[in-house]
Amino acid sequence: MHASPLFARAVARLLCRVDEALGRPPVLDFVDLGAGRGELVTGVFAALPPGVAARTRAYAVEIAARPAGLDPRVTWRHDLPEAVTGLLFANEWLDNVPVDVAEVDHAGVPRLVLVAADGSERLGEPVTGPDADWLARWWPLPAEEGLRAEIGLPRDRAWASAVDRVAGGLAVAVDYAHTARTRPPFGTLTGFREGLGTTPVPDGSCDITAHVALDACAAAPGSAGRARALARTARGTGGTARGPAAARLLTQRAALRALDITGARPPLTLASTDPAAYVRALAGAGEAAELTAPGGLGDFGWLLQPVGIPDPLDPAPLDPDPLAPGPLDPDSPDPGAPEPPGAPR
Numbered sequence: 001m002h003a004s005p006l007f008a009r010a011v012a013r014l015l016c017r018v019d020e021a022l023g024r025p026p027v028l029d030f031v032d033l034g035a036g037r038g039e040l041v042t043g044v045f046a047a048l049p050p051g052v053a054a055r056t057r058a059y060a061v062e063i064a065a066r067p068a069g070l071d072p073r074v075t076w077r078h079d080l081p082e083a084v085t086g087l088l089f090a091n092e093w094l095d096n097v098p099v100d101v102a103e104v105d106h107a108g109v110p111r112l113v114l115v116a117a118d119g120s121e122r123l124g125e126p127v128t129g130p131d132a133d134w135l136a137r138w139w140p141l142p143a144e145e146g147l148r149a150e151i152g153l154p155r156d157r158a159w160a161s162a163v164d165r166v167a168g169g170l171a172v173a174v175d176y177a178h179t180a181r182t183r184p185p186f187g188t189l190t191g192f193r194e195g196l197g198t199t200p201v202p203d204g205s206c207d208i209t210a211h212v213a214l215d216a217c218a219a220a221p222g223s224a225g226r227a228r229a230l231a232r233t234a235r236g237t238g239g240t241a242r243g244p245a246a247a248r249l250l251t252q253r254a255a256l257r258a259l260d261i262t263g264a265r266p267p268l269t270l271a272s273t274d275p276a277a278y279v280r281a282l283a284g285a286g287e288a289a290e291l292t293a294p295g296g297l298g299d300f301g302w303l304l305q306p307v308g309i310p311d312p313l314d315p316a317p318l319d320p321d322p323l324a325p326g327p328l329d330p331d332s333p334d335p336g337a338p339e340p341p342g343a344p345r
């Protein structure tokens with residue numbers, strides 16, 4: 001779905017904005033992190049203006065093997081390139097990074113959930129150390145038996161190390177997300193088999209996934225630190241006039257709107273003047289409506305992490321239901337006080 005032509009066109013547009021912000025470098029990197037079968041990178045190449053495509057060096061970073069017949073311009077790798085100048089785009093990658101699950105026991109203590117190959121669970125040791133610190137900061141669990149949280153620390157670290165490779169440009173993570181204001185009381189661990197939700201049994205029979213605490217990723221020390229350091233460098237060396245930008249979290253609906261993708265229907269007059277164009281525009285509007293649908297793909301989170309450039313989606317259009325109440329600056333106070341599980345949302 002996400003590799004739909006319209007989505008790829010939006011990402012290509014974003015890459016062009018990053019290109020402009022970087023001053024059209026001789027080599028512009030596009031990295032598709034967790035590239036799956038390379039559909040997005042293929043679509044982005046198809047949508048880029050020829051002048052930009054000619055300067056674009058595209059990488060698909062993926063643990064799976066390179067699919068046969070992939071565009072030879074795409075470099076297929078199992079790890080990130082050392083330094084990226086351009087756009088690093090991670091679409092539904094972070095939800096694939098494994099996390100531990102914690103559950104509150106009868107005494108109110110969060111413990112690790114241990115799971116057997118048949119899916120049966122029992123509680124293990126209490127959560128301690130950095131995992132406990134992460135829970136306290138990002139997903140505090142009231143002392144109520146059965147409440148659960150997914151400990152997002154490995155994702156924060158994965159994201160920080162990905163952003164760390166961006167020497168200049170933008171890193172974007174797109175995923176099913178929640179923030180401190182909207183943590184689900186029992187977590188989101190789910191299995192998927194052939195596209196359908198199923199019990200998450202860790203026997204290789206299904207994909208196991210959990211939504212991403214993108215606000216925590218945004219504040220991951222490495223990513224924010226490097227972004228700020230590079231922003232300072234950009235300022236010090238006469239970088240962009242609009243200055244550096246902080247990490248920002250918005251919905252896919254708002255991000256796509258900022259990239260001029262809306263679900264607006266074409267004017268009816270087009271049907272009589274150019275019926276073929278009208279049908280094409282109608283199909284595009286349907287696709288856009290699906291990508292931006294409330295309660296569906298439109299609610300996905302987009303985490304933008306500019307490195308040494310201004311936020312290329314700024315000013316983003318007003319989002320009636322943003323994922324976070326405002327800009328997610330890691331130095332700013334907690335973006336939203338967590339509500340007790342079960343509180344009205």
Ligand SMILES: C[S@@+](CC[C@H](N)C(=O)[O-])C[C@H]1O[C@@H](n2cnc3c(N)ncnc32)[C@H](O)[C@@H]1O
Nearest residue numbers: 002034035036061062063064078091092093096
């Ligand atoms: C949910 S799929 C998303 C695929 C594609 N981006 C899309 O949106 O359709 C996640 C992908 O990330 C890949 N992946 C997971 N961990 C990875 C890692 N550490 N390095 C590279 N790829 C990884 C998986 O193999 C899988 O193809």
